[in-house]
Amino acid sequence: MQTAAIIPSRYASTRLPGKPLMDIAGKPMIQRVCEAVARATLVDRVIVATDDQRIFDAVRRFGGEVALTSVHHRSGTDRVAEVAERLPCDIVVNLQGDEPLIDPELIDQVVRAVRDNPDIYMASAQTLIRRVEERSNPNVVKVVTDRSGFALYFSRSPIPGRFTAGDADTEPLDFRHIGIYVYRKDFLMRLVALEPSPLERLERLEQLRVLENGYRIKLVTTDYDAPGVDTPEDLEKVRKKMEELQS
Numbered sequence: 001m002q003t004a005a006i007i008p009s010r011y012a013s014t015r016l017p018g019k020p021l022m023d024i025a026g027k028p029m030i031q032r033v034c035e036a037v038a039r040a041t042l043v044d045r046v047i048v049a050t051d052d053q054r055i056f057d058a059v060r061r062f063g064g065e066v067a068l069t070s071v072h073h074r075s076g077t078d079r080v081a082e083v084a085e086r087l088p089c090d091i092v093v094n095l096q097g098d099e100p101l102i103d104p105e106l107i108d109q110v111v112r113a114v115r116d117n118p119d120i121y122m123a124s125a126q127t128l129i130r131r132v133e134e135r136s137n138p139n140v141v142k143v144v145t146d147r148s149g150f151a152l153y154f155s156r157s158p159i160p161g162r163f164t165a166g167d168a169d170t171e172p173l174d175f176r177h178i179g180i181y182v183y184r185k186d187f188l189m190r191l192v193a194l195e196p197s198p199l200e201r202l203e204r205l206e207q208l209r210v211l212e213n214g215y216r217i218k219l220v221t222t223d224y225d226a227p228g229v230d231t232p233e234d235l236e237k238v239r240k241k242m243e244e245l246q247s
């Protein structure tokens with residue numbers, strides 16, 4: 001089965017404009033993401049999908065594969081689907097372009113969850129929330145799952161709530177979502193044909209469209225805990241972490 005990783009990347013981020021091109025230890029962030037994804041053993045091809053000429057040119061300069069997409073897409077998933085539609089692949093990895101420290105082994109784990117299970121059409125990842133302040137941070141997306149590891153809900157608000165002590169505190173239940181999605185290609189095409197859903201609009205979380213339309217998302221649990229980049233503070237944390245890894 002052929003697996004293509006497509007990284008949606010846009011310049012006009014509301015919280016950190018131009019972040020794909022911001023320097024992280026001598027390389028633009030989008031290059032750091034591409035290099036990490038390329039180290040995943042189950043990924044056959046890595047492509048950046050962008051509507052911005054500056055990002056397109058930057059990817060070409062470091063030798064990456066890049067596709068220029070429509071400026072009218074409502075979401076990163078739509079951008080990924082435009083590129084995936086014309087590729088000869090079976091599985092599509094959608095990795096957010098603000099995860100420069102993503103673990104290649106985690107990518108393989110999520111790909112494997114779809115590749116090896118015919119009844120799973122979409123998978124993602126979660127990790128335990130280790131810092132109290134993350135529970136109330138709207139930039140940290142929270143997720144809860146059922147006992148089989150399928151998502152029940154994603155939110156920018158703290159979930160689950162905390163109304164009682166006791167048994168609820170004996171088992172770790174607070175997880176944050178990691179911005180990686182793996183789809184069977186035919187399911188991705190079905191997904192982008194659906195209209196944005198009410199909860200998706202309310203939370204500004206594309207994955208809620210899947211749940212609201214009755215489909216399932218399998219969550220792989222990992223110890224991976226590196227931050228994504230949503231704010232200038234996040235960027236500084238990632239820069240320091242990358243410098244530590246290279247020292």
